Amino acid sequence: MGVMESQVASRTPLVALLGNPNCGKTALFNRLTGARQKVANYAGVTIERKEGSFTSPAGRAFRVLDLPGAYSLNAQTPDEGITRDVVAGLRAGEVPPDAILCVVNATNLRLNLRLVLELRRLGLPMVLALNMVDVAKKRGIEIDTAKLSQELGMPVVETVAIQSGGEKALLAQLDAMPFGVPVTPKPLSAIDEVSVEDTQREVRRILAAAVSSAKDTGNLSEKIDNVVLHPIAGPIILALLMFVIFQAVFSWGDAPIELIEAGMGAFGEMVGSWIGEGLLHSLIVDGIIAGVGSVLVFLPQILILFFFILLLEDVGYLPRAAFLLDRIMGSVGLSGRSFLPLLSSFACAIPGVMAARTIQNPRDRLVTIMIAPLMTCSARLPVYALLIAAFIPDQTVGGFMNLQGIVLFVLYLAGILSAMAVAWFMKRRNGYKQHALMLELPAYHWPHPAGLASGLLERAKIFLMRVGTLILAMMILLWLFSSFPGAPEGATNPPIYYSVAGMIGRALEVVLAPIGFNWQIAIALVPGMAAREVAVGALGTVYALSGGDEVGDTLAPLIAQSWSLATGLALLAWYVYAPHCLPTLATVARETGSRKYAWIMAGYMFALAYVAAFIVYRVTLAFTGA
């Protein structure tokens, strides 16, 4: 923030939006601020900090902070801890808000009002926004706002966050407030002045006085749940949905990805034709433009996956899926919410790791992130295809099974079983105790396209700005390694042999020889850190084959001849585990807020890869009698 801006900001009242999860708080935030939003992380944690600004009809400027949803100031999750600390003025680097805009779901005051009463004890200026009041009216819930305002001792306004103009009454109320002297909140111990039980009694008394609801009007959500959570129909619906999402991420992304690749390729050629051959040409075309392309190719899958996640979250299905899957995932120490991120990791670990944001429990989230890259992503397929074609005979086994198909299946299975084993190990190691689920299954509602679009845009921005820059830097570094120094005069090996990458590869050969890797493989693995499928092209380069799409076709017979079967199988085993994907590691570093976990991931995956390749190599050698 610039000096000018912060001076202005200090004079602009800061309103904190606070409320239970599922109260429509973020929709109201979007309604108030429109596109004037800044999304960052709270210092030192990976919880999103969303701030925005708006000008009221009276011309007054406001800043709004969208605090994480909380059931209570007696925080039980890191999200709730942030909310508590910000309103209580305890969080370093955060100015205490000038007023609290408490958002409640008008259809569920029984749950929401308790937090309001608790918050009131901090003595800050408050406004109550009765959100979703339209839905409440439809359900026959009549709320006497004047009475409620009198009972609570704070202004109460009706809002409909999903409707244009639904914030009018709120803006008028904010304009009417003085915001003169900053108010210091009372110490947090104030919230315990009244017991939880007595507060709940007070909630019921206020509800009796201010709210009348028609007899339970046949709850539609419950009727939907009768099908969606049905012991037989529920899992079938879930499986179908997951299948559609997986298909979408796996195959719908192909066309845009090819378009991006072709576009960046054409752009590179065009730019390349302006610059003469040489170093600058290579830096710009092979380094920078190819690097930007390698960031952009992830965008289609991220957007497709998050489209489904945001949609399912919006309509209220995601917590139900977590409910249905809680037992299965819980058996290896994960939560039901881990399922979707892991499933999408079969297409690509990057959207999977990002999707782990939907897991509230920090430990569950971390374990999910750490095992996501063990799911067989689509980038492994070109490598598997090359090695299987070269080393596994295309023959029928047991009458109807194809041996090549069986090997591919075993590779997928190895990834899944290993992920479960790693999750189980992490659970044991951390002295895992079953933690509370307490997952709200909110009422279903229709999706809101505007909210969906802004959510998608936000994800794209986060990926490109925070992760993309890191990936780009790594890609350029990798290009440098693979290009310098150039080949000497009269060189007999391909240029990469003499580069830094080549030197690293040749040095690694000493370590990799026990698992059957020759220097050609060792060198190809270095640029292969860019992405798994890059190894195929890199092998082509090392064997000095002319490039192009057909490199795999010429490469397969070549390696089938020059490598032993043991080496081929060992490399397959290596690729089940090895983290040959810097973009994934970059995403993990960003999503966990620390490089530590990226290093731990790289470390454990390389270790598993080495052990697996070693065993496969030695066992195959023993069988083939070499």
Add this chain to the structure above:
Amino acid sequence: MNHAALPTLDSLTTGQSATVVHLAPGAQEGGIDVQRRLMELGFVPGERIRVIKRVMKGPLAVKVGESTFALRRFEAALVSIKVD
């Protein structure tokens, strides 16, 4: 009153209603006060609850007030109830 003799929420079958009588303090694993949180969510003595769905050997979906919460078995076992 000896609450240990009362049935707990995890023993209810789908569709069954009950009234909350008492909440046992949960083991405060990971600093989470399950008893207090359950009360904050509405599981206070005197409140009517109903089991909407249960997953075999898995969690239960419980209606309390206007809300539905999914609880794991051990959480539900903290809630002593009087079955209707």
